[in-house]
Amino acid sequence: MDLLKECAGAESIGISTHIRPDGDAVGSSMALYLYLKKQCPNAEIKLFMETPPDCFRYLKYFGDIDSAYAYDKPFDVFFVLDTVPDRLGEAEKFFDCAKKKINIDHHISNKNGCGDVNVVLPEIGSTSEVLYGLLDEAYLDTDIAVALYTGIIHDTGVFQYSNTTPQTMRVAARLMEFDFPFFKIIEESFYQKTYRQNQILGRALMESIRFMDGRCIVSCVDKSMMQFYDVKPADLDGIVNQLRNIKGVNCAVFLYETGLMEYKVSMRSDEMVDVSKVAAYFGGGGHMRAAGCTMKGTVHDVINNLSLHIEKQLKEKEVCTTES
Ligand code: AMP
Ligand code: MN
Ligand code: MN
Secondary structure: OOHHHHHOOOOEEEEEEOOOOOHHHHHHHHHHHHHHHHHOOOOEEEEEOOOOOHHHOOOOOHHHOEOOOOOOOOOOEEEEEOOOHHHOHHHHHHHHHOOEEEEEEOOOOOOOOOOOEEEEOOOOOOHHHHHHOOOOHHHOOHHHHHHHHHHHHHHOOOOOOOOOOHHHHHHHHHHHOOOOOHHHHHHHHHHOOOHHHHHHHHHHHHOOEEEOOOOEEEEEEOHHHHHHHOOOHHHHOOHHHHHHOOOOOOEEEEEEEEEOOEEEEEEEEOOOOOHHHHHHHOOOEEOOOEEEEEEEOOHHHHHHHHHHHHHHHHHHHHHHHHHO
16 A cells, blocks of 8 residues: 555545554554654644553654544545554544545454555554554654654564564664664553552452463452552553463453443463454454453353353363374
8 A cells, every 4th residue: 555645635634543542553543643744734634542641642742632533524534543443432433434444453353454445464563563564764753763663562562472573673673763762662651650550450460360270360450449549441551461471371361340240351362372262252352362352241251251262272272282
């Protein structure tokens, strides 16, 4: 896809990403916003998403993000990044009536793309890395590099997860040539947590339960706990990764209560479990080793339903390894 050709002549361009935006969602959509602002000076360009966590405030034009979704005309071009429309939240209304829809993503659960033009590459670790491949090198600048770098480090766990490839490192190296304090971005946007975030992390770890001989672990945070520690859903990011880091664990499940008998589910795994399949079964999606969904029922129902699918995969793998 030639990004600028697709936008040629457009008078209005909208960009949005998934609800509860993570580093890749914020980084990729901000990078595209910065790029188009410079390259399409005659177009009105709008960037919509739920208010991102404060740790991303260093991004240039962070204040331009419209979380009120205030726009009342159909966009000539509308970009959906790092998701499919059903997780756009309020921005779905812009997608529905846009004249041209462009989908840039890397979720394996996004089978065909949802746009008139689609670039969906599940083998690539972040939408930011996918987007880098679509931008003209000559038009990159430091602000764009910072935004793309942010997305890449967040979705690869600072180059730790198996979605990191030699090409990821080449892209990151190229971005670092723009000479920004990458170490500060890693520290402040990825590793640093507030006192309250750490407290609820500690509580979630303390109350976690292991099953299947310690190969699976689950923890749940309910609304009263979130109120007690005065935290928002975004403050819970990272808990599931800590659960997955425990020795012997193949699959970690973290739940938090979103409504009456409703839970947001986050799963992380190693090569023993494909959590994108588990999440897809319950109407969600994601990647092989990081996926999520929303489920209804009591916390016990949710855990029982998920664990059946996880255990099935673990048992199938066991059979394969004993047979070979
Ligand atoms: P999370 O556990 O929310 O951090 O999400 C892990 C991965 O799964 C991310 O790539 C998300 O974009 C994706 N994901 C989470 N929830 C859903 C959902 N309900 N539908 C599709 N993808 C999801
Ligand atoms: Mn994302
Ligand atoms: Mn992503």
